[in-house]
Every structure is written in C-alpha cells, then in structure tokens.
Amino acid sequence: SYELTQPPSVSVSPGQTASISCSGNKLVDNYVCWYQQRPGQSPVLVIYQDTKRPSGIPERFSGSNSGNTATLTISGTQAMDEADYYCQAWDSSFVVFGGGTKLTVL
Amino acid sequence: QVQLVQSGAEVKKPGASVKVSCKASGYTFTSYYIHWVRQAPGQGLEWMGIINPNGGPTTYSQRLQGRVTMTRDTSTSTVFMDLSSLRSEDTAVYYCARGAPRLENAFDIWGQGTMVTVSS
Numbered sequence: 039s040y041e042l043t044q045p046p047s048v049s050v051s052p053g054q055t056a057s058i059s060c061s062g063n064k065l066v067d068n069y070v071c072w073y074q075q076r077p078g079q080s081p082v083l084v085i086y087q088d089t090k091r092p093s094g095i096p097e098r099f100s101g102s103n104s105g106n107t108a109t110l111t112i113s114g115t116q117a118m119d120e121a122d123y124y125c126q127a128w129d130s131s132f133v134v135f136g137g138g139t140k141l142t143v144l
Numbered sequence: 145q146v147q148l149v150q151s152g153a154e155v156k157k158p159g160a161s162v163k164v165s166c167k168a169s170g171y172t173f174t175s176y177y178i179h180w181v182r183q184a185p186g187q188g189l190e191w192m193g194i195i196n197p198n199g200g201p202t203t204y205s206q207r208l209q210g211r212v213t214m215t216r217d218t219s220t221s222t223v224f225m226d227l228s229s230l231r232s233e234d235t236a237v238y239y240c241a242r243g244a245p246r247l248e249n250a251f252d253i254w255g256q257g258t259m260v261t262v263s264s
Binding site for chain 1: 181188191247249251256
C-alpha cells in the first residue's frame with residue numbers, strides 16, 4: 039500500500055520560515071493536501087491541489103510538490119501556527135495520510 | 145452555515161458494535177461525498193472509508209474491510225458509520241469529513257468528532 043512519510047517534529051522561531059516535508063513514491067503524480075490540527079480540535083484544510091489555499095487561510099501558508107516530496111511552507115511563522123500538520127493524497131480509490139508533524143514555535 | 149454535526153461519545157465493551165452519525169446541513173447533501181477518519185489517542189489520522197450520499201458503492205480501507213459499514217439517510221441528510229467486533233485498539237475520536245469536488249476532493253468541512261472508548 040502507498041505510504042506518506044513526514045518528520046515527527048519541526049521547530050521554528052517566531053517570524054521565521056517553517057518547512058514540513060511529505061515523501062512518497064512518485065508523489066508528484068498525485069495531488070497533495072495539507073491539514074492543520076490544533077490540540078483538541080478537528081483538522082482544518084490549509085492547502086489543496088499541491089499549492090492552493092482555501093478561502094480564509096493566510097497567505098503565509100504555501101505548498102509545493104516535486105518528484106517524491108511535497109512541502110508545506112509557513113512564512114513568518116506565528117505562535118498560533120503551532121499545531122500538528124498532516125499531508126494527504128489519493129492512492130487509486132483510497133485515501134492516505136502521512137503520520138503527521140508536530141510544529142513547535144519557540 | 146455549512147456544517148457536519150456528529151453524535152455524542154460512546155463507551156462500548158470489546159466485541160460490541162458502535163454506530164456514529166454525522167448530520168449535514170447548509171448544503172446539498174447528495175452533492176458531496178462523506179469520508180470517515182479516526183484518530184487514536186496521541187496518534188495520527190487514519191482514513192476509514194468513503195460513502196456517496198447519492199447512492200452507489202462505498203469504499204472501505206483494506207484494514208477495516210469486513211468490520212465497517214457506512215450508510216446514509218437522505219431524508220435526514222445523515223451519514224452513519226457502523227464498526228463491529230470492537231477491540232481496545234478501536235478507541236479513538238471518529239470524524240466525518242466532506243470531500244469537495246471543487247477542491248480536488250480535499251476534506252473542506254469536518255465534524256466535531258465523536259469519542260469512542262472500548263473498555264471492559
């Protein structure tokens with residue numbers, strides 16, 4: 039079965055740029071979404087179709103997908119961005135999530 | 145507004161079944177697929193399956209195939225997820241989420257989650 043691999047944790051200083059990777063075999067052939075999940079809350083879609091932001095998501099969130107790796111980038115990271123982030127893609131008729139990355143802003 | 149409202153927390157014994165509901169409002173129920181996703185305590189998201197509220201076949205994760213059943217009631221705009229032969233590893237928060245065709249089927253609306261605890 040298809041697997042998506044994320045680093046368990048990423049740390050960033052306030053105002054700096056955070057990058058979270060998501061790796062999978064020929065991932066560029068799939069559209070990747072990213073979800074933010076704050077503690078005790080339901081996930082929120084922040085990026086879809088590799089690079090697009092839903093309405094209401096700040097411009098500091100961006101995405102890319104090339105080769106075997108998709109990347110979520112948060113520019114000018116704020117304390118409120120501290121959360122778990124999950125990548126997601128489709129494998130034929132099935133949905134696959136990455137294991138999640140805990141972003142710490144310190 | 146567009147929302148998915150789920151049923152309340154459940155406590156079940158091993159071997160029992162649980163049925164969680166997800167009521168949609170604020171949009172045309174039959175125009176969007178509904179997914180079920182679960183999250184064990186301290187763990188990541190696990191996709192369980194997808195149902196087309198307009199009818200047609202459902203698709204379940206290979207890991208849960210045979211234990212999970214998803215149904216819908218169009219008269220009340222509600223989707224149901226039934227999980228049988230419960231074991232302690234099924235203790236998790238269960239979410240329903242809407243797949244949005246205009247967003248390449250990304251999950252744009254999520255329910256508030258339903259905690260299911262399996263304990264003897």
